[in-house]
Amino acid sequence: MNLDFLKELGLKAKNEGTSTGLEASDSGIYIDSYSPVDGALIGSVSVTTRREYDEVVAKAQHAFEQWRLIPAPRRGEIVRQYGEELRKYKDPLGRLVSYEMGKSLQEGWGEVQEMIDICDFAVGLSRQLYGLTMHSERPAHRMYEQWHPLGITGIISAFNFPVAVWSWNAMIAMVCGDVCIWKPSEKVPLCAVACQNIFQKVLRDNQVPEGVSCIVVGDYKVGEFMTLDERVPLVSATGSVRMGRIVGATVAGRLGRSILELGGNNAIIVTPSADLDIVLTGAVFGAVGTAGQRCTSTRRLIVHDSIFEEVKAKLAKAYGQLRIGNPLDPANHAGPLIDTGAVATYLEAIEKIKAEGGKFLVEGGRLEGPEYATGCYVRPCIAEVTPDVPMVQHETFAPILYIMSYRTIEEAIAIQNGVPQGLSSAIMTNNLREAERFLSVEGSDCGIANVNMGTSGAEIGGAFGGEKQTGGGRESGSDSWKAYMRRQTNTINYSTQVPLAQGIKFEL
Numbered sequence: 001m002n003l004d005f006l007k008e009l010g011l012k013a014k015n016e017g018t019s020t021g022l023e024a025s026d027s028g029i030y031i032d033s034y035s036p037v038d039g040a041l042i043g044s045v046s047v048t049t050r051r052e053y054d055e056v057v058a059k060a061q062h063a064f065e066q067w068r069l070i071p072a073p074r075r076g077e078i079v080r081q082y083g084e085e086l087r088k089y090k091d092p093l094g095r096l097v098s099y100e101m102g103k104s105l106q107e108g109w110g111e112v113q114e115m116i117d118i119c120d121f122a123v124g125l126s127r128q129l130y131g132l133t134m135h136s137e138r139p140a141h142r143m144y145e146q147w148h149p150l151g152i153t154g155i156i157s158a159f160n161f162p163v164a165v166w167s168w169n170a171m172i173a174m175v176c177g178d179v180c181i182w183k184p185s186e187k188v189p190l191c192a193v194a195c196q197n198i199f200q201k202v203l204r205d206n207q208v209p210e211g212v213s214c215i216v217v218g219d220y221k222v223g224e225f226m227t228l229d230e231r232v233p234l235v236s237a238t239g240s241v242r243m244g245r246i247v248g249a250t251v252a253g254r255l256g257r258s259i260l261e262l263g264g265n266n267a268i269i270v271t272p273s274a275d276l277d278i279v280l281t282g283a284v285f286g287a288v289g290t291a292g293q294r295c296t297s298t299r300r301l302i303v304h305d306s307i308f309e310e311v312k313a314k315l316a317k318a319y320g321q322l323r324i325g326n327p328l329d330p331a332n333h334a335g336p337l338i339d340t341g342a343v344a345t346y347l348e349a350i351e352k353i354k355a356e357g358g359k360f361l362v363e364g365g366r367l368e369g370p371e372y373a374t375g376c377y378v379r380p381c382i383a384e385v386t387p388d389v390p391m392v393q394h395e396t397f398a399p400i401l402y403i404m405s406y407r408t409i410e411e412a413i414a415i416q417n418g419v420p421q422g423l424s425s426a427i428m429t430n431n432l433r434e435a436e437r438f439l440s441v442e443g444s445d446c447g448i449a450n451v452n453m454g455t456s457g458a459e460i461g462g463a464f465g466g467e468k469q470t471g472g473g474r475e476s477g478s479d480s481w482k483a484y485m486r487r488q489t490n491t492i493n494y495s496t497q498v499p500l501a502q503g504i505k506f507e508l
Contacts (some may be wrong), residue, residue, distance in 0.1 A: 005092035009194040033190050036102040036336040036376040045189040048216040053225045056214045060152050060179045063211030068149045068177040076126025076175045082202045083119030100188045101162050102335040103290045104327045115167040117460045122171040140495030147485040149177030154226040156183045156237040159338050160293045162191035168476040169236045173484045182215045189217050230254050241469045259483055260471025263395040264423030266455035267300035269412045274428035282454030284318050288380045291334045292399030296424040296456040302412050305405040319362045336376035346378055346398035353391050358383040387415045409434050417445045423466030424448040424455040
């Protein structure tokens, strides 16, 4: 396979991962990154030691003292320049995302486009960090609130979106005046190094102090450095519910702040009036895209019993046309799972579903053959179940779709809401009342609720995140920027007296 795109991104066969920003780390301990596509060793990245981590934090603290004084629109201009560089590197960076993570090339390019989009969003935001003014109850007083940067934002990202989720956090945090330390997933470290290489050039060209953007590389132990560190006031973590419980509790224990974007168990309700062509596209992409490894992947299809058999037949036919293989080949719909551990979890889930009474409409299993030699390629499958099957309550990060029936819209919404996770949801309907009911306070309990589109594919302009075990955090658009800043209420007395609030008298 032609890997010239690695050279374009400044990556070498053995890469000393940038942990301190402008300086390279070389602890002598390496994480090897193997592609799930063909099993090849792409490169090795140096693991960050505790000493190096403390150096990173010290540099970030020093950089923050200067970065926060740069006017927000100027910080936005630097982020804009990064967006321009990403446009230049969209092809090679997208190829690296596809090759190191295993998602389709179209999705790899799309992820880089998300980075470009959030840069554009952040540029505009840099002139819109608005506070409020309030009327004081005291005469000759003015009240207002303003927002100040927090300091260091720690970002822990997952393997399934190796670059985009970091940018959702980092670009917003940086225009807000924060500096960032990023711990990428140890399964896709080269993507993070490539992003850092591109960004460091922009920072150098703008004579920005070293430490505004850093990465630290390693397993959960390096993440613990950050979550336990009182010098890092905000930690934004994306990953499993299990990981989120640990991060949330640890950061809260030191009275820090956290943004948690955790698991999803996302459902589409299909009503009798639904356009089934839209249903098929939304459901199949939602369930199969990224080989079912998105937090917004469609896990459950809740179909009205009057069209249940028809939908089953159409889905089975569509799944029969899926092409699974090398994700850099545009002819394929999906690539491999991230590693053989993920495959083992997928196969385990299939056996549990069968043991709990589920019947497979489309059978799953590991794909065999020379082109699947890594052992990471699996068949997307569909299991017909009832809502009370225990496995339906769990998120399996793989292309397993559950299909079940309902009779009333109230029952469908109850099924949709009847899982511990609350990230994304959708309803397919041409009935206005059903759509509005789904979006009302009596409807979906998720952070994202869509009508006539799937659960997957959020845009950066809206706040991204969910409720319940999904963690309650919000990233990216809307007013998510407020999580990266501290609010300050100010009162100015321009009179010659000192009147007290609530009419209290205090005379000397």
